[in-house]
Amino acid sequence: MTQRSVTPPAAGRADVIAQAHARSRDFGLRVSEAPDFHPLERLALRDLVERNRSLYAHALPVMETLHAQIVDTQSMVLLTDSSGVVLHSLGDSDFVEKAKRVALCPGVSWAEADRGTNAIGTALADSQPTVVHGGEHFLQANRILTCSCAPIADPYGRTIGALDVSGDTRGFHKHTLALVRMSAQIIENHLFANQFAEAVRVRFHARSEFIGTLFEGLAAFGADGTLLSANRSALFQFGRPLDALLAQPFEALFGTAFPAALQQASRAPGECLTLVLPSGVRVVARAEYAARPVFSADAASPRTAAQSSAASQAARARAAAVTFATLDTGDAQMAAVLQRVAKVRGRDIPLLVLGKTGTGKEWLARAMHEESPRRDAPFVAVNCASLPDTLIEAELFGYEDGAFTGAKKRGSVGKIVQADGGTLFLDEIGDMPLAQQVRLMRVLQERSVVPLGGTRAIPVDVRIVCATHRNLRAMIEEGTFREDLYYRINGLVVTLPALAARSDLSVLVERILARLRSEEPDSARMPPCVSADVLAIFTRCRWPGNLRQLANVLRTAVIMAEGADEIGVEHLPDDFLHDCEPERHDGPERSEASHADAAPVEDSPDSLQPARMEEWQAKLIEQTLARNNGNISAAARELGLARNTVYRYMRMRTTH
Known part of the structure; x- marks a missing residue:
C-alpha cells in the first residue's frame, strides 16, 4: 500500500525541479525533443476512461467548477490516470488549440519518461502537488506552458490520477496551485464517501466551524469499530500515516467506546460529539451511518430501526415481490446478468440496465431493491419517456407552493425525495432532457435536492438504477446525453437479452400465468x-x-x-399472430434461401441454434464481437458476461 503523505515535501522547489531534470536526462530525453502527436485511438481512450470510471465520474463535476473559476485566463483543466495519460480536458477554446501544438490533449501520456519535467509527470513522480513554470519544463516545446498539478489518491492512499491546470505562461498566478489542491481534495472526499457509504463515517476537526468543509477529517469504521480508512485531513490530525492506523479500534483513536459514541449520536442526529485524539487534542465530531442504529439495553448490540418496524407486514409484501429467484428461470444469459448484479447489492454502486423495450428492466431493478438492505424503504420508478419535458423537472425534483401556474397547494416533494432511503429507478434515462440531466447530476453529486421555487436543499440518500434501450455512447457523441452523467450512472452495466434470444420461454409462461392467477380473485376459472x-x-x-x-x-x-382446461390457439389475440413466423423445418428440405433470410440472434435464436449449447453460445459471442467491431468490453457488457469470459472464449477459438 502506498503511504499517504501528510506533510509537504522537505526539498525546496529548486531541488524538486533539478531532480526532475536529472530524471529526464536519465530517461534519454533531449531538450529539443519534438512533441509526440500520437494519442491513443478513440476506442483505446474510451476503454482507458472506462477502467478509470470511478475517478472520471467524481472528477468531472469538480473539473467543471474549477474551469468556471479560471475561465477566460488562457488555460485548461486536465484529468489524468495514475500513469499520466490525459483522460479528459476542459478549457478556453483558443488555448485548447494552442495546447494541441504540444500534444496536451486527451489520450497523450505526460509522464516524465515521455514529456520530461512537467507538472503532471513530476507531481505523479514525487506524489506531491507541483508547479512547473515556463523555462522549468525540460522540453523546449513545453516552455510556453505554466502548469499546476496535484495527485489524486483513492480512499486507501494509492495514487489513481492527477488534476492539472495548464495555461499560457503570461497568465501565471501563484494561487492556481491552491485551487487545484482544493479541487483534488474534493474529488478524494467524494471518492471516500462513495467507497464507505455503508460504513460508519466520522467527520471531525478541532474547530466546529470546519465540520462539513474541505478541512474536516473523515474516518470510516467497520461494524466492529475498527478503522477502515481516513482522508488526508484526518491523517494530519492523527499525526500518523494510514498504514499505522488501519484496523485501530475507535476507542484508541477517539477515547470513547464505539457503541457509546453511536448511541449518543443516535439520540441527537446531526448534533456534534466531543472526542479526544491520541495526542490529547479535543475535537468536535459528527457520526453518520447508512442505517441509523437503534440500541437495546445492551449498548454493544446495535440493530437497525427498520428491523424494529412492522416486520410481519413487510414479510407479506415481500412474499409477492420480484426477487432474483423470480427472474432466474433457466436462461444462461439471464443467470449471468443476475450473478453480476448480485455482487453489488448492498453497495453504493449505480446500476445501468440496457436492453430492448419490454425485456424486464424494471423487474430487474425491483429485484435489486428487494435483495438489498434498502428493501424496507421505498422503491420509486419514473419513466422519463412518458413525462412531457415541461413536467419531468417538477415530477423528479419537486416544487414549492406557487412555483408555477397549476402547481398544487403546499407543493410536492418530488420522486427523488419520495425515494429517500430506498431505490430510485429512472427508466428510459436516455429520453431525459439535457437541462434535467444537469440537475440530476448535481443531485447525485451533492446528495441533496432543491425543489423548484425553493432555496433550501433537502438531503437525500437514494440508490440509483437507470435503464434505457438507447445507445448512450452514441448520444454523447451527438451531444444529446451528458458524458459526466453517463459515467456517474454506469457503475455496473448489464444488458438484458431479448425474449426471442432466451431459452426459458416455457418457464416464463408458467411464471407469468402463476402471477396472473395470484392477482385474480376468481382464479379457479x-x-x-x-x-x-x-x-x-x-x-x-x-x-x-x-x-x-x-x-x-x-x-x-x-x-x-x-373456464377452459388450457389456453388454446383460438384464445390468442388476432393481431398477435402477425408477429409469428411460419413454422420452420430443420431437416434437409430447408433451403439455402431460408437460411439466408433467417432473423439475427437477437430476433430469433432458432436460426442459429446448433445441437450443442456450447456452439450456440460461441456463435452468439462471435456475432456480438462483430457487431461491436471487436471491442471486448462492449461485447461483454451487451452479453452480460465478464470480460475474462470473452477473452477465454477467444483463446479457445485460437487454440482450436
Whole structure:
C-alpha cells in the first residue's frame, strides 16, 4: 500500500525541479525533443476512461467548477490516470488549440519518461502537488506552458490520477496551485464517501466551524469499530500515516467506546460529539451511518430501526415481490446478468440496465431493491419517456407552493425525495432532457435536492438504477446525453437479452400465468397452462415487445379462455399472430434461401441454434464481437458476461 503523505515535501522547489531534470536526462530525453502527436485511438481512450470510471465520474463535476473559476485566463483543466495519460480536458477554446501544438490533449501520456519535467509527470513522480513554470519544463516545446498539478489518491492512499491546470505562461498566478489542491481534495472526499457509504463515517476537526468543509477529517469504521480508512485531513490530525492506523479500534483513536459514541449520536442526529485524539487534542465530531442504529439495553448490540418496524407486514409484501429467484428461470444469459448484479447489492454502486423495450428492466431493478438492505424503504420508478419535458423537472425534483401556474397547494416533494432511503429507478434515462440531466447530476453529486421555487436543499440518500434501450455512447457523441452523467450512472452495466434470444420461454409462461392467477380473485376459472400448439407458436414468435408483449398476450388469453382446461390457439389475440413466423423445418428440405433470410440472434435464436449449447453460445459471442467491431468490453457488457469470459472464449477459438 502506498503511504499517504501528510506533510509537504522537505526539498525546496529548486531541488524538486533539478531532480526532475536529472530524471529526464536519465530517461534519454533531449531538450529539443519534438512533441509526440500520437494519442491513443478513440476506442483505446474510451476503454482507458472506462477502467478509470470511478475517478472520471467524481472528477468531472469538480473539473467543471474549477474551469468556471479560471475561465477566460488562457488555460485548461486536465484529468489524468495514475500513469499520466490525459483522460479528459476542459478549457478556453483558443488555448485548447494552442495546447494541441504540444500534444496536451486527451489520450497523450505526460509522464516524465515521455514529456520530461512537467507538472503532471513530476507531481505523479514525487506524489506531491507541483508547479512547473515556463523555462522549468525540460522540453523546449513545453516552455510556453505554466502548469499546476496535484495527485489524486483513492480512499486507501494509492495514487489513481492527477488534476492539472495548464495555461499560457503570461497568465501565471501563484494561487492556481491552491485551487487545484482544493479541487483534488474534493474529488478524494467524494471518492471516500462513495467507497464507505455503508460504513460508519466520522467527520471531525478541532474547530466546529470546519465540520462539513474541505478541512474536516473523515474516518470510516467497520461494524466492529475498527478503522477502515481516513482522508488526508484526518491523517494530519492523527499525526500518523494510514498504514499505522488501519484496523485501530475507535476507542484508541477517539477515547470513547464505539457503541457509546453511536448511541449518543443516535439520540441527537446531526448534533456534534466531543472526542479526544491520541495526542490529547479535543475535537468536535459528527457520526453518520447508512442505517441509523437503534440500541437495546445492551449498548454493544446495535440493530437497525427498520428491523424494529412492522416486520410481519413487510414479510407479506415481500412474499409477492420480484426477487432474483423470480427472474432466474433457466436462461444462461439471464443467470449471468443476475450473478453480476448480485455482487453489488448492498453497495453504493449505480446500476445501468440496457436492453430492448419490454425485456424486464424494471423487474430487474425491483429485484435489486428487494435483495438489498434498502428493501424496507421505498422503491420509486419514473419513466422519463412518458413525462412531457415541461413536467419531468417538477415530477423528479419537486416544487414549492406557487412555483408555477397549476402547481398544487403546499407543493410536492418530488420522486427523488419520495425515494429517500430506498431505490430510485429512472427508466428510459436516455429520453431525459439535457437541462434535467444537469440537475440530476448535481443531485447525485451533492446528495441533496432543491425543489423548484425553493432555496433550501433537502438531503437525500437514494440508490440509483437507470435503464434505457438507447445507445448512450452514441448520444454523447451527438451531444444529446451528458458524458459526466453517463459515467456517474454506469457503475455496473448489464444488458438484458431479448425474449426471442432466451431459452426459458416455457418457464416464463408458467411464471407469468402463476402471477396472473395470484392477482385474480376468481382464479379457479383461469386455465393453468397453455396448449402444446400455443407453446409451439410462441417459440416461433419474433416477440418485438419482449416480456411485456408476452405478459399482455397471456393476460388477454386468460380472459378469453376462462373456464377452459388450457389456453388454446383460438384464445390468442388476432393481431398477435402477425408477429409469428411460419413454422420452420430443420431437416434437409430447408433451403439455402431460408437460411439466408433467417432473423439475427437477437430476433430469433432458432436460426442459429446448433445441437450443442456450447456452439450456440460461441456463435452468439462471435456475432456480438462483430457487431461491436471487436471491442471486448462492449461485447461483454451487451452479453452480460465478464470480460475474462470473452477473452477465454477467444483463446479457445485460437487454440482450436
